[in-house]
Amino acid sequence: xxxxxxxxxxxxxxxxxxxxxxxxxxxxxxxxxxxxxxxxxxxxxxxxxxxxxxxxxxxxxxxxxxxxxxxxxxxxxxxxxxxxxxxxxxxxxxxxxxxxxxxxxxxxxxxxxxxxxxxxxxxxxxxxxxxxxxxxxxxxxxxxxxxxxxxxxxxxxxxxxxxxxxxxxxxxxxxxxxxxxxxxxxxxxxxxxxxxxxxxxxxxxxxxxxxxxxxxxxxxxxxxxxxxxxxxxxxxxxxxxxxxxxxxxxxxxxxxxxxxxxxxxxxxxxxxxxxxxxxxxxxxxxxxxxxxxxxxxxxxxxxxxxxxxxxxxxxxxxxxxxxxxxxxxxxxxxxxxxxxxxxxxxxxxxxxxxxxxxxxxxxxxxxxxxxxxxxxxxxxxxxxxxxxxxxxxxxxxxxxxxxxxxxxxxxxxxxxxxxxxxxxxxxxxxxxxxxxxxxxxxxxxxxxxxxxxxxxxxxxxxxxxxxxxxxxxxxxxxxxxxxxxxxxxxxxxxxxxxxxxxxxxxxxxxxxxxxxxxxxxxxxxxxxxxxxxxxxxxxxxxxxxxxxxxxxxxxxxxxxxxxxxxxxxxxxxxxxxxxxxxxxxxxxxxxxxxxxxxxxxxxxxxxxxxxxxxxxxxxxxxxxxxxxxxxxxxxxxxxxxxxxxxxxxxxxxxxxxxxxxxxxxxx
Amino acid sequence: xxxxxxxxxxxxxxxxxxxxxxxxxxxxxxxxxxxxxxxxxxxxxxxxxxxxxxxxxxxxxxxxxxxxxxxxxxxxxxxxxxxxxxxxxxxxxxxxxxxxxxxxxxxxxxxxxxxxxxxxxxxxxxxxxxxxxxxxxxxxxxxxxxxxxxxxxxxxxxxxxxxxxxx
Numbered sequence: 001x002x003x004x005x006x007x008x009x010x011x012x013x014x015x016x017x018x019x020x021x022x023x024x025x026x027x028x029x030x031x032x033x034x035x036x037x038x039x040x041x042x043x044x045x046x047x048x049x050x051x052x053x054x055x056x057x058x059x060x061x062x063x064x065x066x067x068x069x070x071x072x073x074x075x076x077x078x079x080x081x082x083x084x085x086x087x088x089x090x091x092x093x094x095x096x097x098x099x100x101x102x103x104x105x106x107x108x109x110x111x112x113x114x115x116x117x118x119x120x121x122x123x124x125x126x127x128x129x130x131x132x133x134x135x136x137x138x139x140x141x142x143x144x145x146x147x148x149x150x151x152x153x154x155x156x157x158x159x160x161x162x163x164x165x166x167x168x169x170x171x172x173x174x175x176x177x178x179x180x181x182x183x184x185x186x187x188x189x190x191x192x193x194x195x196x197x198x199x200x201x202x203x204x205x206x207x208x209x210x211x212x213x214x215x216x217x218x219x220x221x222x223x224x225x226x227x228x229x230x231x232x233x234x235x236x237x238x239x240x241x242x243x244x245x246x247x248x249x250x251x252x253x254x255x256x257x258x259x260x261x262x263x264x265x266x267x268x269x270x271x272x273x274x275x276x277x278x279x280x281x282x283x284x285x286x287x288x289x290x291x292x293x294x295x296x297x298x299x300x301x302x303x304x305x306x307x308x309x310x311x312x313x314x315x316x317x318x319x320x321x322x323x324x325x326x327x328x329x330x331x332x333x334x335x336x337x338x339x340x341x342x343x344x345x346x347x348x349x350x351x352x353x354x355x356x357x358x359x360x361x362x363x364x365x366x367x368x369x370x371x372x373x374x375x376x377x378x379x380x381x382x383x384x385x386x387x388x389x390x391x392x393x394x395x396x397x398x399x400x401x402x403x404x405x406x407x408x409x410x411x412x413x414x415x416x417x418x419x420x421x422x423x424x425x426x427x428x429x430x431x432x433x434x435x436x437x438x439x440x441x442x443x444x445x446x447x448x449x450x451x452x453x454x455x456x457x458x459x460x461x462x463x464x465x466x467x468x469x470x471x472x473x474x475x476x477x478x479x480x481x482x483x484x485x486x487x488x489x490x491x492x493x494x495x496x497x498x499x500x501x502x503x504x505x506x507x508x509x510x511x512x513x514x515x516x517x518x519x520x521x522x523x524x525x526x527x528x529x530x531x532x533x534x535x536x537x538x539x540x541x542x543x544x545x546x547x548x549x550x551x552x553x554x555x556x557x558x559x560x561x562x563x564x565x566x567x568x569x570x571x572x573x574x575x576x577x578x579x580x581x582x583x584x585x586x587x588x589x590x591x592x593x594x595x596x597x598x599x600x601x602x603x604x605x606x607x608x609x610x611x612x613x614x615x616x617x618x619x620x621x622x623x624x625x626x627x628x629x630x631x632x633x634x635x636x637x638x639x640x641x642x643x644x645x646x647x648x649x650x651x652x653x654x655x656x657x658x659x660x661x662x663x664x665x666x667x
Numbered sequence: 668x669x670x671x672x673x674x675x676x677x678x679x680x681x682x683x684x685x686x687x688x689x690x691x692x693x694x695x696x697x698x699x700x701x702x703x704x705x706x707x708x709x710x711x712x713x714x715x716x717x718x719x720x721x722x723x724x725x726x727x728x729x730x731x732x733x734x735x736x737x738x739x740x741x742x743x744x745x746x747x748x749x750x751x752x753x754x755x756x757x758x759x760x761x762x763x764x765x766x767x768x769x770x771x772x773x774x775x776x777x778x779x780x781x782x783x784x785x786x787x788x789x790x791x792x793x794x795x796x797x798x799x800x801x802x803x804x805x806x807x808x809x810x811x812x813x814x815x816x817x818x819x820x821x822x823x824x825x826x827x828x829x830x831x832x833x834x
Contacts, residue, residue, distance in 0.1 A: 431748070438750045447760055449679050451669045454739045455756045455763070456746055464759040467734065471766050478773065491790055499790055502797045 006158035009068045014152065015145025018061070019138045026054040026134075036123050047130040048117045054134055055110030058141065062103040065151065066096060078166045078246035082205075085238040087154050095147040102144045106137050162207040162220075169217045169356065170247050171210075171348050174240055175254030176268050177224025178261040180289040182206075183335040184254070185221040188345050193221055199262070200224060203236050205243055212349035220249070227271035244278040250352035251284045252344065253314075255307070257332075258293035265299075269306040276313055283351035284314045285331060287344050292334040675703035675713050677720030730774040735767040 013021060030053050034046045072080045072089055083092065113133035120126035164170075173181045177199035185193050189208025194201055206221040222240035226233070233241065244251065255268055272286075288296050288307070299307065311330045331347055333340030360366055410425055417423040428439050444452055457463070491499065530536070538556050545552035605620040613619040671680045674696045686704055688696040698704040706716065713721040723729040738759075 433748055435750065438748060441748070441750060441753075443748075443753055444757070445668050446670055446681075447757065448764060449670065450739060450760065450764070451741075452753075452756065452760070453669065453746075454741055455760055456742070456752060457738070457756065458749075458752055460738070460752070460759050461755050463738065464755075464762055467738075467766055468762065470734065471769070474770075474773075490787065491794075495790075495794060498798070498801065499794050502793065502800055505800050506797070 005163055006070065006155075006161060007163075009155050009158065010064055012065055012148050012152040012155055015142050015148050018141050018145075018148065022054055022057045022061070022141075023134065023138070025057055026050055029053065034123065038123075040121065043123050043126055044117055044120055047120070047126040048114055050130055051110055051113055051117065051133045054137060055106055058106045058137060059103055062099050062106075065099055065148075066103070069096060069151065069155075076166045076246070078164070078242060081242040081246060082161075082239065083158075085235055085242055086157065091150070092154065095150050098144050098147045099151075102140050105140050109133060109136050109140070162205055164205065164207055164220060164243075164247075165218060166247055169215060169349075169352055170249035171217055171219045171252065171345075171352065172222065172243060172247060172249040173220065173252045173254060174222050174225060174244060175252075176226070176256065176261055176263045176271060177201075179224070179254040179256040179263075179268075180335045181224070181254050182221055184252075184287075184289070184333075184341065184344070185219060187335055187338065187341045189219050191219075191221075200236060205239055210345065210349075212346060213353070215349075215353070217349055217352070220247070225271060225275065227267060227274055241275075241278070244275065249282060250348045250355075251279055251282050252348055253279075253284060253286050253310075255286055255288045255310070256290050257288045257296060257299060257303070257307070258290040260290060260293055265303045265306050269310055272310050272313070279314075283348070283355050285329060285344065285348050285351065286310050286314050288330070288332040290334060290336070291332045291339060292337050296332045671697045673697060673699035673703050675699075675707055675711075675716075675719060677713075727778070730771050733767065733770055735763055735770065738763050 030050050031046060034043055038046075070079070070083070072083055072092065075083075080089075083089070110133060113129055113136075117126055117129050120129055173184060175181055178197070178201075182193040182195045182202050185191060185206065185208055186195060189210045191206060191208030193206050193208075200223060202221060202223045204223065208219045208221070210217050210219055220243055222243050223236045225237050225240050230241075253272060255265070256263070257265060259265065286307075296307075307330070314329045331340060331344050333344050335341060413425065414420060414423045426440075431439050433439060446452065538559055541559070542552040542556055545555060604623060605616045607613050607616050607619055611619070613622065668682050670682075671685075672678070673680055673685065675698060678699045680697055680699045685697060685699045686701070687698065688704070688707075690696065696707065698707060706713075713719040714725050716722055720729070724731050
């Protein structure tokens with residue numbers, strides 16, 4: 001079964017784009033780097049590959065176009081004619097033919113140039129050949145660009161054609177313009193065809209689908225046809241004619257009996273008779289539309305005669321001579337009031353089905369199948385009547401069920417007790433409890449900061465009694481214990497008073513001591529515990545020392561001094577020496593100089609033999625002069641050149657503020 | 668409607684109070700107030716925070732094991748209502764709570780006993796040793812009786828020792 005779907009045809013690019021696509025693909029998909037220094041065979045191959053590749057691409061692209069566009073001779077004659085009507089068969093064939101020729105020419109060009117490339121003797125020569133080959137191919141394509149543009153247009157149009165299956169069950173609607181074909185279509189199918197009150201609203205074929213007896217029918221809405229010679233008909237009308245001519249369908253010929261479409265019944269009858277050859281061998285139904293404006297009975301006698309003529313013609317299409325089914329030939333309806341629409345549809349479908357079945361029955365295949373069918377029918381044994389038997393138990397049960405009173409629902413309660421909003425159902429009434437009186441009990445959930453539910457226990461009473469017993473025992477025990485421990489009594493009020501005073505006093509003493517300690521500036525002081533009566537004075541010490549025969553003056557002086565410094569001066573050393581050797585104060589300078597160790601320091605002005613000073617006075621002067629000479633001049637610590645300077649790295653006036661004009665650096 | 672316990676401090680949460688946090692493993696954390704919630708968010712361990720019930724239980728401050736605790740336990744199975752049982756329960760609750768409070772008091776006083784004893788000893792010693800810090804007239808006025816008692820005691824002791832010496 002051929003599927004007629006023209007939506008999947010690939011896009012046909014216009015000539016320029018076509019060339020761009022191929023060339024850029026060649027550039028991308030083939031190697032791009034070649035050098036003079038390569039072996040000539042490699043260079044040749046490089047360029048041959050390019051030529052061959054672009055030729056293959058051209059070939060593929062053009063082949064897809066040729067393959068995908070339908071060939072008018074191969075497809076169903078309905079489509080063949082439709083495409084011919086719409087696009088002109090000659091033009092179409094010519095375009096495809098041109099593409100085919102172009103494809104062959106390109107193949108030939110590439111063959112020639114590949115042969116030439118085989119003999120290319122330098123990179124330059126090869127390159128030139130390649131350029132020439134591609135150039136010629138492109139020229140060929142450029143020449144067929146009008147054909148490509150035409151095919152692209154056709155492709156777009158074909159994609160929008162309705163997908164009509166010519167072999168399936170089809171109902172075809174035809175008639176003069178503006179007789180109500182499209183509105184019938186809208187009623188019967190889910191298609192949404194534009195309906196307007198002017199002629200030729202429908203300009204092409206439309207397809208909808210409808211169901212009848214579980215079968216799917218395709219309904220085709222055609223543009224209106226005018227009664228004029230075949231050659232004068234325009235493309236829109238020709239679409240209808242094509243469909244009428246080639247589809248094996250049930251035809252509904254629409255007749256506007258009110259004449260509101262602008263054509264009289266006579267004109268419509270004339271059209272009917274002029275195209276009646278197209279209705280041959282098809283179930284034909286004449287539908288009188290717009291009965292809401294003009295009922296069929298109210299027609300004038302002339303018109304009625306015309307209608308009857310048409311009916312007689314239509315009767316001829318009924319194939320079965322033995323069963324002239326008159327009802328399905330002439331029908332009336334009104335698409336406005338939906339009157340008789342379904343009857344028309346059903347009649348058309350029914351007749352189509354009959355006709356198709358007839359055709360199938362007559363076909364050869366059917367004969368092969370028929371002998372395999374057998375319908376079994378039980379033969380009657382005797383003349384005894386055998387009615388349906390229902391057991392009496394079942395009947396009884398049914399009767400009981402019917403008689404049984406209906407369960408009272410919550411809804412009924414509501415009705416009885418004041419209706420919605422007044423009655424509120426009690427959720428508690430379906431509780432399953434040991435006693436029905438308990439249902440409405442109100443009980444606390446929380447008691448003294450505890451969940452009542454946590455305490456619930458069937459044998460709580462016994463446990464509670466046990467607890468009380470326990471508690472009693474405990475209290476007795478405790479009483480006994482208290483009696484035993486009664487001697488560890490507390491302090492009396494008076495005692496407490498005294499104790500607090502004592503503590504106050506203690507605190508005061510401690511505070512005082514701390515104050516004193518602070519004012520002593522952490523100097524060592526003789527702890528008072530050793531000298532409660534302040535007897536250990538320096539005088540007493542002096543007395544004691546002198547009584548022991550020691551001169552106390554130095555010790556006294558030391559105790560009065562603030563303590564020893566860490567210096568190590570000559571005078572101290574001398575004094576120490578003096579202390580040791582109490583008697584005989586020798587001061588022989590020269591002697592001491594010689595004996596003095598090197599590390600001992602001396603006064604700077606002391607004259608050392610060999611330095612060249614007359615006396616210490618002179619040396620003192622010299623030292624002073626030297627000091628003056630080397631004195632640091634900047635005594636007042638003013639800023640000078642030699643000072644280290646860190647300049648303002650980001651001067652604020654250059655980096656902040658508004659900038660109305662120019663750049664920040666220019667301001 | 669039921670009273671819940673705070674996850675952090677174990678205090679009772681009445682309906683409409685506090686906040687609760689449901690972790691993505693469906694565990695529910697209830698907090699009695701923002702203080703507890705904040706502490707939880709700071710990832711504090713309630714066992715290490717002094718003011719929580721958990722700390723007090725862990726460190727023996729509160730009673731942990733008692734028969735009164737066994738009366739109150741959460742049941743995860745609904746019980747069918749029975750008026751008699753409920754009545755008995757409602758009567759029993761105050762008795763149980765009272766017993767528990769008594770025991771708690773006892774527990775705390777027992778816990779504090781050693782400290783109290785020590786304190787008393789210290790007070791007595793101080794009173795005895797530092798009585799001389801106060802001016803004498805004050806003591807004679809107010810605590811003469813006390814002092815005389817002490818003096819009497821001393822005398823008795825001395826007598827006894829003298830007796831022994833004689834023997």
